[in-house]
Amino acid sequence: AQLVTQPEDQVTVAEGNPLTVKCTYSVSGNPYLFWYVQYPNQGLRFLLKYITGDNLVKGSYGFEAEFNKSQTSFHLKKPSALVSDSALYFCAVRDTLIGAAGGAEHKL
Numbered sequence: 001a002q003l004v005t006q007p008e009d010q011v012t013v014a015e016g017n018p019l020t021v022k023c024t025y026s027v028s029g030n031p032y033l034f035w036y037v038q039y040p041n042q043g044l045r046f047l048l049k050y051i052t053g054d055n056l057v058k059g060s061y062g063f064e065a066e067f068n069k070s071q072t073s074f075h076l077k078k079p080s081a082l083v084s085d086s087a088l089y090f091c092a093v094r095d096t097l098i099g100a101a102g103g104a105e106h107k108l
Contacts, residue, residue, distance in 0.1 A: 019081040023091030
């Protein structure tokens, strides 16, 4: 079974401060992990993905995420938040064994 959890409904940070959007997952096999963003009145945009290799993944718009296998987490981070980062953030997982996907919604 695949499960994605974004434990916080909303994250509030002051402009210029570090931003973290949390995501934990559960999969049967090796995870493929993804982050997407939806800015107001726009469609979904791909930010970054982890498949294999370096645990720290650099993405679009200054975002990055770190794959932590022991904590089954893939938290999205940005060193310095902007007002324009106000958006919905979606974490998704794909199980390499089953090929199914799950997702969750997060408001910033």
